[in-house]
Amino acid sequence: MSRTARLLILLVAVVLLGGIGTGAVLYAADRSGKRDREQPGGPAVHAGKVTLQASGARQLVFRNMAWGPHRDELATVPADRSDAPRTASGVKCLRFHAAAGTGICLQAVHGALDDTYRAVVLDAGLHELRSFPAAGIPTRARVSPSGHLAAWTVFVSGDSYGGTDFSTRTAIVDTRTWKLDDNLETYAITKDGHPYQAHDTNIWGVTFADDNRFYATLATGGHTYLVQGDVTARTLTTLHQNVECPSLSPDGTRIAYKKRIPGAPDGSPWRLYVLDLRTMTETATAEQRNIDDQALWADDSTLLYALPGDFGADLWTVPADGSGAARKAAAAAVAPAYVG
Structure with missing residues (x-):
């Protein structure tokens, strides 16, 4: 050749x-x-219009965790068909909540060297109304039933409630005046009927009763407490011990919360409980797994919360009265809110 x-x-x-x-x-x-x-094995997701305005059928809005181009975007499904195909908004949030056409979206701002965070107040069309710098990693968010107040909690140091080496910062903003309380630790504390001051206080997990009264967690001296807050008076009053991440029922009579169980493993210390605010009676739910979330009331009898899943997190439901069993409501979802 x-x-x-x-x-x-x-x-x-x-x-x-x-x-x-x-x-x-x-x-x-x-x-x-x-x-x-x-997204094989995950929920079907497509782009479309998402609104926080009540318009007919009730909707469930949440952070979509399914892999693909719409991961981390706010998405919506019919409330009574939470496994239905999702409509994704294009708006990304790490934590989210909404009520009465107002949303609070905690976002990461990706920089060249590191990330920063901000709290964004959204209108019913998911347009930004106002944003505020957030001092750390987003962890909790809530809007009052009227939509007039929004609250958020971030980790200033640490990234878990599991141990004691962390610090939080919780803020409340009035969406009518944009007056900001950027650190609830400045509120006057009454503990066990007496004025209380300490250097180790942490406040987190606000849940609103109305446009003045709220509940939250106070941590101090190695213990946690349910506190009732007053925005106008700028006060916090302890009500019950061993309560974290409270969530007020729609009828205002009960608090769902995560409770530390003696003898539970350090990495999974919490179980989901409900507290009757009139009698201070505690009821354990049928959910026996570790809960590290601020549960949401789907209605006066059902709780919705996140647990780890294949895509990062799934949403589950359980009856609030201790009966029944936990049931998966939606895969690849976290930070839910009901609209309508």
Whole structure:
């Protein structure tokens, strides 16, 4: 075989191998893109209009955790069909809550060296009304039933409630005047009927009763307490011990919360309980797994909360009266709110 023929064969082989390699890369990229679009094994998600305005059928809005182009976006499904295909908004939130057409969205701002965070107040169309710097990693968010107050909690240091080496910062803003209380630790504390001051206080997990009264968690001296807060008076009053991340029922009579159980493993110390505010009677729910979330009341008898899942988190429900059993409501979802 001549030298020219050998060179020609070599050139053809190189071209063919290059084509095969390129084809393999393009095929893999196409498959990857399809995985992002189709999200095999996860919920179906498509872009569309999401509103916080009550308009007919009740909706469930949450942070979508399904892999794909709409991950971390606020998405919505019919409240009575939480496993239905999702409509994604394009608005990304780490934590979220909404009521009466007002939303609070805690976002990461990605920088060249590190991330910063902000709290964004949204209107019913998910348009930004006002934003505020957040001092740390977002963890809790709530809006008052009227939509006039919004609260958020961030970790200033640490990233978990599991131990004692953390510090939180909780703020409340009035969406009518934009007056901001940027640190509830400045409120006057009454503990066990007496004025109380300490350097180790942490406040987190606000839940609103109305446009003045709220409940939250106070941590101090190695213990946690349910406190009732007064925005106008700027006071916090302890009501009950061993209460974290409270959530007030729609009828205003009960608090769902996570309670530390003696003897439970350090990494999973909490169980989901309900406290009757009139009698201070505690009821354990049928959910026996560790709960590190601020539960949401789906109605006066059912709780909705997040647990770890294949996509990061799933939403589960359980009766509030201790009966029944836990049931998965929606895969790949966290930070829910009901609209309508």
